Each structure stands twice: as C-alpha cells, then as structure tokens.
Amino acid sequence: xxxxxxxxxxxxxxxxxxxxxxxxxxxxxxxxxxxxxxxxxxxxxxxxxxxxxxxxxxxxxxxxxxxxxxxxxxxxxxxxxxxxxxxxxxxxxxxxxxxxxxxxxxxxxxxxxxxxxxxxxxxxxxxxxxxxxxxxxxxxxxxxxxxxxxxxxxxxxxxxxxxxxxxxxxxxxxxxxxxxxxxxxxxxxxxxxxxxxxxxxxxxxxxxxxxxxxxxxxxxxxxxxxxxxxxxxxxxxxxxxxxxxxxxxxxxxxxxxxxxxxxxxxxxxxxxxxxxxxxxxxxxxxxxxxxxxxxxxxxxxxxxxxxxxxxxxxxxxxxxxxxxxxxxxxxxxxxxxxxxxxxxxxxxxxxxxxxxxxxxxxxxxxxxxxxxxxxxxxxxxxxxxxxxxxxxxxxxxxxxxxxxxxxxxxxxxxxxxxxxxxxxxxxxxxxxxxxxxxxxxxxxxxxxxxxxxxxxxxxxxxxxxxxxxxxxxxxxxxxxxxxxxxxxxxxxxxxxxxxxxxxxxxxxxxxxxxxxxxxxxxxxxxxxxxxxxxxxxxxxxxxxxxxxxxxxxxxxxxxxxxxxxxx
Amino acid sequence: xxxxxxxxxxxxxxxxxxxxxxxxxxxxxxxxxxxxxxxxxxxxxxxxxxxxxxxxxxxxxxxxxxxxxxxxxxxxxxxxxxxxxxxxxxxxxxxxxxxxxxxxxxxxxxxxxxxxxxxxxxxxxxxxxxxxxxxxxxxxxxxxxxxxxxxxxxxxxxxxxxxxxxxxxxxxxxxxxxxxxxxxxxxxxxxxxxxxxxxxxxxxxxxxxxxxxxxxxxxxxxxxxxxxxxxxxxxxxxxxxxxxxxxxxxxxxxxxxxxxxxxxxxxxxxxxxxxxxxxxxxxxxxxxxxxxxxxxxxxxxxxxxxxxxxxxxxxxxxxxxxxxxxxxxxxxxxxxxxxxxxxxxxxxxxxxxxxxxxxxxxxxxxxxxxxxxxxxxxxxxxxxxxxxxxxxxxxxxxxxxxxxxxxxxxxxxxxx
Numbered sequence: 001x002x003x004x005x006x007x008x009x010x011x012x013x014x015x016x017x018x019x020x021x022x023x024x025x026x027x028x029x030x031x032x033x034x035x036x037x038x039x040x041x042x043x044x045x046x047x048x049x050x051x052x053x054x055x056x057x058x059x060x061x062x063x064x065x066x067x068x069x070x071x072x073x074x075x076x077x078x079x080x081x082x083x084x085x086x087x088x089x090x091x092x093x094x095x096x097x098x099x100x101x102x103x104x105x106x107x108x109x110x111x112x113x114x115x116x117x118x119x120x121x122x123x124x125x126x127x128x129x130x131x132x133x134x135x136x137x138x139x140x141x142x143x144x145x146x147x148x149x150x151x152x153x154x155x156x157x158x159x160x161x162x163x164x165x166x167x168x169x170x171x172x173x174x175x176x177x178x179x180x181x182x183x184x185x186x187x188x189x190x191x192x193x194x195x196x197x198x199x200x201x202x203x204x205x206x207x208x209x210x211x212x213x214x215x216x217x218x219x220x221x222x223x224x225x226x227x228x229x230x231x232x233x234x235x236x237x238x239x240x241x242x243x244x245x246x247x248x249x250x251x252x253x254x255x256x257x258x259x260x261x262x263x264x265x266x267x268x269x270x271x272x273x274x275x276x277x278x279x280x281x282x283x284x285x286x287x288x289x290x291x292x293x294x295x296x297x298x299x300x301x302x303x304x305x306x307x308x309x310x311x312x313x314x315x316x317x318x319x320x321x322x323x324x325x326x327x328x329x330x331x332x333x334x335x336x337x338x339x340x341x342x343x344x345x346x347x348x349x350x351x352x353x354x355x356x357x358x359x360x361x362x363x364x365x366x367x368x369x370x371x372x373x374x375x376x377x378x379x380x381x382x383x384x385x386x387x388x389x390x391x392x393x394x395x396x397x398x399x400x401x402x403x404x405x406x407x408x409x410x411x412x413x414x415x416x417x418x419x420x421x422x423x424x425x426x427x428x429x430x431x432x433x434x435x436x437x438x439x440x441x442x443x444x445x446x447x448x449x450x451x452x453x454x455x456x457x458x459x460x461x462x463x464x465x466x467x468x469x470x471x472x473x474x475x476x477x478x479x480x481x482x483x484x485x486x487x488x489x490x491x492x493x494x495x496x497x498x499x500x501x502x503x504x505x506x507x508x509x510x511x512x513x514x515x516x517x518x519x520x521x522x523x524x525x526x527x528x529x530x531x532x533x534x535x536x537x538x539x540x541x542x543x544x545x546x547x548x549x550x551x552x553x554x555x556x557x558x559x560x561x562x563x564x565x566x567x
Numbered sequence: 568x569x570x571x572x573x574x575x576x577x578x579x580x581x582x583x584x585x586x587x588x589x590x591x592x593x594x595x596x597x598x599x600x601x602x603x604x605x606x607x608x609x610x611x612x613x614x615x616x617x618x619x620x621x622x623x624x625x626x627x628x629x630x631x632x633x634x635x636x637x638x639x640x641x642x643x644x645x646x647x648x649x650x651x652x653x654x655x656x657x658x659x660x661x662x663x664x665x666x667x668x669x670x671x672x673x674x675x676x677x678x679x680x681x682x683x684x685x686x687x688x689x690x691x692x693x694x695x696x697x698x699x700x701x702x703x704x705x706x707x708x709x710x711x712x713x714x715x716x717x718x719x720x721x722x723x724x725x726x727x728x729x730x731x732x733x734x735x736x737x738x739x740x741x742x743x744x745x746x747x748x749x750x751x752x753x754x755x756x757x758x759x760x761x762x763x764x765x766x767x768x769x770x771x772x773x774x775x776x777x778x779x780x781x782x783x784x785x786x787x788x789x790x791x792x793x794x795x796x797x798x799x800x801x802x803x804x805x806x807x808x809x810x811x812x813x814x815x816x817x818x819x820x821x822x823x824x825x826x827x828x829x830x831x832x833x834x835x836x837x838x839x840x841x842x843x844x845x846x847x848x849x850x851x852x853x854x855x856x857x858x859x860x861x862x863x864x865x866x867x868x869x870x871x872x873x874x875x876x877x878x879x880x881x882x883x884x885x886x887x888x889x890x891x892x893x894x895x896x897x898x899x900x901x902x903x904x905x906x907x908x909x910x911x912x913x914x915x916x917x918x919x920x921x922x923x924x925x926x927x928x929x930x931x932x933x934x935x936x937x938x939x940x941x942x943x944x945x946x947x948x949x950x951x952x953x954x955x956x957x958x959x960x961x962x963x964x965x966x967x968x969x970x971x972x973x974x975x976x977x978x979x980x981x982x983x
Binding site: 217219220228229259286287304305307309310312313314315316344355361362363364366367368369370400423 | 829830923925937
C-alpha cells in the first residue's frame with residue numbers, strides 16, 4: 001500500500017490543478033494546545049516593571065523559564081524566573097521571587113520555592129541548566145541585572161546559591177551587569193561545563209535616558225529608550241576550573257571581539273560539525289554573533305562570514321530568541337531566530353562547511369511580520385519526524401495597549417507546521433486556544449510535563465500568569481526521548497549529538513542543549529518524533545569523542561544512555 | 568473715452584497715456600501709445616520700467632524684458648526694474664537670470680516684502696529650499712500677515728527636513744487663512760510627519776467637515792493611522808477615499824501598504840497592481856509589490872518588480888538593493904554585485920548592501936574583498952550608532968531616534 005506521501009505525489013502527477021503544497025497544507029493537524037496553567041496550580045504572576053508605562057528598557061525584556069527534572073524522578077518540574085519593579089514597595093516577605101514548582105505527576109504542580117531555598121528577588125532575566133559539578137544533579141544558573149545566581153542542586157530537594165563562591169556573579173568590575181541569556185557548554189571538552197552569559201546594555205538608572213528626555217518614540221508613543229544609542233554590554237565566558245569555581249576567560253577566548261552587542265538569546269551547537277561546540281548569540285539591533293570554536297580555548301565571531309548575522313537582505317535585525325535542530329535531515333544544525341515586529345522571524349539553513357542560507361522567505365516565514373517574537377523553538381509537535389516551529393510573542397512596550405496597533409501588546413503565538421518540502425504553513429488558527437490566547441509572552445521552553453509523549457510548552461509572561469500549553473494529540477504518532485548521562489563527558493551530556501533513525505524514516509539529529517529559545521531552558525532530554533515507526537536506531541556522539549550506538553530502541557519511552565556503557 | 572491725441576512729450580508722458588488708455592479698455596490706442604513711448608525721448612529708469620511693465624501686462628514678455636533691461640542699464644540701483652525683470656524672466660523660463668534679478672531687487676530694497684517673498688518663492692520653486700528659507704524668513708519678518716509667505720516658508724522648511732519649524736510656519740498660515748483646505752492639508756501632513764498624528768487627524772477632520780469628499784484630507788488621515796500603526800483604521804480610511812475616487816493610484820497604493828502591514832499579502836498585492844494599472848510610473852507601488860512577492864518566497868516576482876521600479880525611477884537606490892538580493896538568491900552573483908554597487912553609488916550610507924556584497928564575495932572565494940565589504944558595513948553601522956549616541960547625549964531633540972529596528976521596508980522607502 002502506498003504511503004500517504006506517495007499517494008499525494010501520484011495524485012499531483014495526474015491532477016495538476018492541485019499543488020503538493022496545497023494538499024500538504026490541507027492536512028488536519030490532529031493537535032490542540034490548551035493552556036492548563038491555572039488547573040496545574042501555576043497561578044503566580046511574573047512581576048516585571050510597571051504595567052502601563054515603562055521608564056527603562058529593563059522593564060520590558062521579561063524573564064525566562066525552565067523545564068528541569070530537579071529531583072530526578074522522571075517528571076519535569078518548572079522554574080520561573082521572576083523580576084521586580086522600580087517603584088514598588090512590596091511588603092517584607094511578599095517580594096516577587098523566582099519560583100520552583102514540583103511536578104505532582106497528575107497534571108498539577110506544587111510550589112516548593114521556599115522549601116527548595118530558591119526564593120530570591122531582583123531583576124531576574126534568564127535561566128539555563130546543567131550539572132556543572134558532575135554530581136548527578138542538575139544545577140541552575142539564573143541571570144540578573146545585578147548578581148547572578150548559581151543554584152547548586154544539593155540532591156535533597158534544596159538548592160544553594162554558590163555564585164559568589166564559584167566566581168560567576170558577573171560583578172567582576174564592581175558594577176551591576178545586565179546579564180540575559182546563558183548556556184552551559186563544555187567548550188574545551190574537558191568534561192566540565194563552562195558557562196556563557198550574554199549581556200544586553202550597560203544600564204544604570206542614574207544615567208539612563210528617560211522616555212520624555214527625547215522623547216523616545218515608537219509610532220507616536222513615548223516609550224522606554226534603547227537599545228540603539230545606549231552603550232551595549234559585553235558577553236562573558238566562564239571557564240569551569242573543575243573544582244567548583246570558574247574563571248572569566250572572555251578576553252582570552254576572544255569573546256570580547258564580538259561584532260555586535262545587545263546580546264539576548266544564547267544558543268550552543270556544533271554548527272560546523274567538527275565535534276566542538278560553537279555559540280550563537282541573538283543580538284538586538286546589532287549583527288548576531290556566531291562564535292566558531294577554534295579548538296584551542298578561543299573563539300572567532302564568524303557570524304558575518306557564515307551568513308547568520310543579518311536578515312536576508314543584509315540588514316541588522318532585533319534578534320531575541322534562538323533555536324537549532326537538523327531541520328532537513330542532512331546532519332547540520334539549522335537555526336531559527338525571532339525578531340522585532342515589522343520584521344519576520346529568520347530561518348537559516350545550514351549548508352555545511354560554514355555556510356548558511358537565509359531561507360526565511362522560501363520557507364514561508366515571510367508572511368508574518370506583525371508579531372514581536374521572543375521565545376523560539378523547533379518542536380515536532382505532531383511527532384511526524386519533521387521539526388515544526390513555534391514563536392512566543394508579545395510587544396515590548398505596554399504603551400501600545402493604548403491603541404489598536406499591529407497585534408497589540410498581548411499577542412498570540414505563531415505555530416508553523418513543517419510540510420516536509422522545505423516549506424512551513426502557519427497553522428496557528430487551528431492549533432487550539434493555547435496558541436491563540438494573547439499574552440505578553442517572553443521566555444518559553446519545551447518539555448513533556450505529563451509524559452504522554454508529545455511536547456508541551458511553558459511560557460513566562462510579563463506581568464501576568466504563565467501559560468502551560470498542554471499538547472493534546474489524536475495522532476498516535478510514536479516518539480522517543482533520550483536522556484544522556486556523561487561519564488567521561490560532562491555528566492549532563494550537554495553537547496552530545498544524537499542521531500535517531502526511525503525504522504523506515506529519515507535520520508534525525510539534535511543535540512543535548514543548555515539554554516536556548518529566549519533566555520530559557522527546555523528539557524535536557526532530547527525528543528524525537530517517530531511517526532509510525534515502532535523502533536529507532538540511536539547514535540550518540542559524546543563531547544569526549546566516544547560514540548555509542550543503540551539499535552532497535554522501542555518507541556514511546558525515555559531511554560537513558562550512559563556514556564560508554566552501551567551493550 | 569480717453570483721447571489719444573493729447574500731446575505727450577517724454578517717454579513718461581507716453582507711458583502714462585498708454586496706461587490711461589489701457590485702463591479705459593482702449594487696447595489698440597493703448598498699444599499705439601506704448602509704441603510711441605518706446606521711442607520717445609527722455610527715458611529714465613522709471614519710465615523704461617513703466618513701459619516694460621505695461622508690455623508685461625499685455626503679455627508681451629519680449630518687449631517687457633527689453634525695457635526692464637534698459638531700465639536697469641540706465642540705473643542699476645533702480646530696484647523695481649530688477650524685480651519686474653526677474654518676474655518676467657521667470658515667466659519666460661529663464662530661471663537663473665530671473666533669480667539674479669530678483670536677488671538684485673531684494674538687495675537694493677531689503678525692506679520690501681514683495682521682493683523678498685518673490686525671491687524666496689522663486690528659490691523654492693527652483694528646488695532650492697536651502698536658499699528659499701532665509702529669504703522667506705525675512706519676508707515674514709517684514710510682513711507677518713501674508714498667509715502665502717508663511718505657507719511657502721512651511722513648504723521650504725518641510726523640503727529642507729526641518730519639520731518642527733515647518734509645523735510652526737504652516738500653523739501661522741492656517742491661522743491667517745483658516746478656510747484654505749489645501750493649506751490645512753499641508754499642515755496636517757507635516758503634523759503627521761512630526762509624530763503628531765492625532766493633531767494631523769484633527770486638522771484633516773476640519774477639512775472634511777466642510778468637504779467630506781476632500782481626498783487629500785482622507786489621504787492624510789490614512790497616513791496618520793499608518794504612522795500610528797493602526798492599520799485597521801488606515802484600511803477603512805483608504806477604502807472611504809477609494810469610494811470617492813476609485814481611480815486614485817496613490818489611494819490604492821496606500822491601501823496596499825495598510826493591508827501589507829496586516830500581513831494580508833494577496834490583498835495588498837491586488838491593490839499595488841491596481842495602483843500600477845492606474846499609474847505605471849508609481850515606482851513605490853512596484854517596489855512594494857516586489858517586497859510582498861519576496862515575503863511570499865517569489866524571488867522572480869521580486870526581481871521583476873524591482874526592475875519595474877528602477878525603470879519608473881532610475882535613481883531608486885533601495886530598488887537596486889533589493890534587485891541585488893533577488894539576483895543573489897537566484898544565483899546570479901555578478902548581476903547581484905552590479906545592482907548592489909549601483910545601490911551604493913546612489914546611497915553610500917547604508918550598511919546593508921555592503922554586508923550582502925561581503926556574503927557574495929565570500930561565496931565567490933574573494934576573502935579579502937568580503938572582509939573589506941563587511942568592514943565597511945560595520946563602519947557605517949558604527950557611524951550611525953555614534954550619531955544616535957550623540958543625539959542621545961544632547962537630549963535626543965531629534966525625536967524618534969530610539970525607535971527599534973524594524974526590518975520590512977514600508978511606505979517610507981522613497982525613490983531618491
């Protein structure tokens with residue numbers, strides 16, 4: 001019996017009035033995203049700046065969120081970064097704090113923030129996860145405007161902030177830095193996770209311009225100033241010394257030679273397939289950077305040369321969130337990046353050998369320009385083996401609430417379905433109320449919180465409750481998740497490249513990744529949609545150089561692969 | 568009836584006689600007297616000027632100019648003759664000579680409002696706003712109650728890019744002549760351009776209150792809504808305009824922009840096509856249609872429309888730039904380089920073409936050329952940032968300097 005695809009192809013050959021695109025685009029989704037945050041007990045509003053009018057850009061950029069299994073029980077927990085306000089007098093003990101929720105394994109969560117010891121207030125920004133001390137427990141790094149937190153997971157349900165002891169507060173110059181996106185990576189492949197921290201603006205409220213001082217205007221509205229015209233921040237690379245401490249190696253590693261500034265989203269991946277992790281940074285209103293790993297502890301920003309610094313027309317964009325996956329099954333990591341309203345999201349196709357092609361318009365992402373994108377995720381929401389794209393949106397300026405402009409302050413998400421022919425179809429309107437509900441979205445992350453095999457989405461919003469978008473699928477497609485445990489490599493297996501070949505389907509590839517999207521952390525387990533395949537072959541290329549192969553892995557399970565212990 | 572037989576001796580006498588006859592409607596007798604005046608003795612600068620003036624009234628510019636020249640030859644400091652000569656030369660299309668004559672008049676009689684105003688107006692209409700502004704400023708200082716002078720000053724300042732002061736000038740003109748719809752529409756336009764969209768809408772609504780079918784006012788309101796990002800309201804306004812004037816190419820074009828801003832690309836393209844059908848020379852409509860094609864992944868359409876835009880407006884830098892993008896995408900790297908270099912020749916201030924050239928040269932294996940192009944792009948960007956930072960330090964009086972980057976070209980991309 002011919003497959004659906006071959007049937008469609010033969011139909012096209014005889015009935016030319018229909019194009020393959022039209023037929024593929026007409027396929028029912030079979031998937032609905034439903035916001036179950038309130039039922040799940042996620043009712044704490046994220047506080048971030050004033051609600052109606054902002055004085056500073058710091059009040060606009062919002063926070064990240066993490067899907068992590070902090071207690072290693074196989075059920076994803078949630079960590080929401082929280083912010084604060086400049087002119088608010090929160091009663092003692094009622095200050096907004098970042099929150100940790102434990103998964104109750106029944107679709108609900110329990111707030112364990114205080115018990116876990118992570119109740120910290122401040123201008124929280126991004127979050128990334130990794131077992132930096134290789135003790136078997138996933139740790140968290142949380143960025144702030146100000147001192148960052150390195151939450152060491154004590155393995156007993158509690159965390160301790162060891163940032164000062166570890167030397168990663170980022171206040172190395174005595175000044176508060178505006179840290180944003182972050183990612184753990186083992187750039188020197190020594191088995192210890194290093195840390196990259198993007199910086200946005202050198203911000204000091206004592207000297208920062210006020211909206212009225214210009215005035216700084218956006219479509220006639222007086223809004224917070226920047227980032228153009230303000231002094232950009234400098235990203236930081238911390239080397240893990242292997243003894244619980246880190247050393248700032250930014251200068252030595254060449255990070256300070258970045259072409260652009262105003263760093264936000266950080267994405268780590270081996271973009272030139274040489275076995276060494278590279279770093280892509282989405283810069284706002286500046287060329288985005290791609291730091292090629294030179295294998296000697298240094299990096300070179302090749303964003304311009306490799307074609308991922310600008311938009312398709314060579315113009316600077318306002319990059320926000322980033323994600324990577326092997327979109328076309330060719331063994332190279334492709335990149336998606338969200339940008340400002342009036343622009344499109346960017347899709348860069350990795351041609352291999354240090355060449356990317358901007359395929360935004362060919363792929364169909366050029367049709368949406370009215371959304372202001374933050375969170376960016378490749379996700380195979382229908383488990384058909386072809387990664388789709390989700391962007392989480394919301395305008396920067398709350399002042400736009402005053403008018404019926406563009407898509408408003410609160411915006412819906414955009415979900416692009418991969419048609420398998422290099423093109424994507426915007427299926428947002430069919431993808432359920434969770435996609436369509438407008439929010440001031442910022443960070444978003446992926447994880448299967450209910451362990452039903454499809455990818456759910458969590459969104460941290462500005463000055464409103466979060467969203468937990470449960471994916472409800474009727475497709476019955478198969479899936480596989482891979483949990484990596486490094487032995488010679490870092491314990492989290494971050495940087496491991498996993499090839500998954502479902503029986504009878506094309507080979508897929510992704511990497512175990514810390515950070516990504518918009519300053520957020522998705523599940524460290526790597527998810528593959530298998531469509532109808534009952535089993536798949538796995539090949540794990542560890543940062544240490546070890547390659548593990550597992551043949552005939554049955555579908556619909558989380559498989560744990562311990563480095564060098566296969567077979 | 569005036570008798571032509573009354574003796575006249577001097578040129579001044581004959582000129583007076585001719586004027587008297589012409590005023591009485593006795594044209595042929597007046598023309599005869601004027602001919603006598605031309606040859607009469609006792610010519611002075613004033614009498615030659617008078618004769619010239621009468622010939623000008625009779626629309627005989629050649630004779631008029633000849634007498635004005637004789638007048639200035641007799642007395643180089645006789646300002647009225649220079650002024651009249653300037654006006655006559657202007658009407659004859661001799662703009663440079665006219666400006667010299669008007670300049671001489673204004674210099675000789677610096678307190679004369681008319682001389683100053685006409686000189687400023689002439690500069691303005693000669694596309695020289697730089698020179699027009701100081702003359703018109705002096706003119707309104709001499710006579711602050713002339714609406715036309717304020718309006719011309721507003722237009723000159725607007726052309727020069729000094730929109731804030733243009734607003735003030737137009738405001739004065741509107742106060743002096745509140746019933747002038749054209750004036751109000753100009754005023755509304757500069758209000759919108761200076762980020763006072765709501766005030767622009769108010770002004771336009773005042774025009775519409777008197778004439779609901781004033782399409783210029785509707786055009787301004789639509790533009791104000793576009794500036795505010797209120798694309799629904801813009802669409803509604805342009806549809807109202809097109810109901811009144813369905814053949815307005817600009818109306819269809821602007822409606823297309825509103826629809827494109829709402830990501831309704833097919834509908835936008837239909838409007839751009841209609842605008843082009845009505846006015847094939849509308850380069851921006853070709854440009855925007857090409858951008859919509861691009862957004863939909865149609866690079867051939869992008870190239871075709873950019874070529875059409877360039878044909879309609881050969882100096883259209885952004886169209887050359889986008890044609891370069893289309894050719895690059897289609898694998899014609901040399902063609903792309905040519906278009907991008909032409910874009911740079913027309914406008915060397917934009918980093919974008921350099922960055923794209925850098926990418927193309929890298930594709931072609933020219934690493935040094937690629938690096939040089941990227942470096943130039945980076946330098947231009949730094950220069951722009953430096954301007955922003957300086958503006959910020961100076962209190963950002965320039966206005967919308969801090970607007971974040973939005974990428975998709977829109978209606979503000981104009982041919983140069």
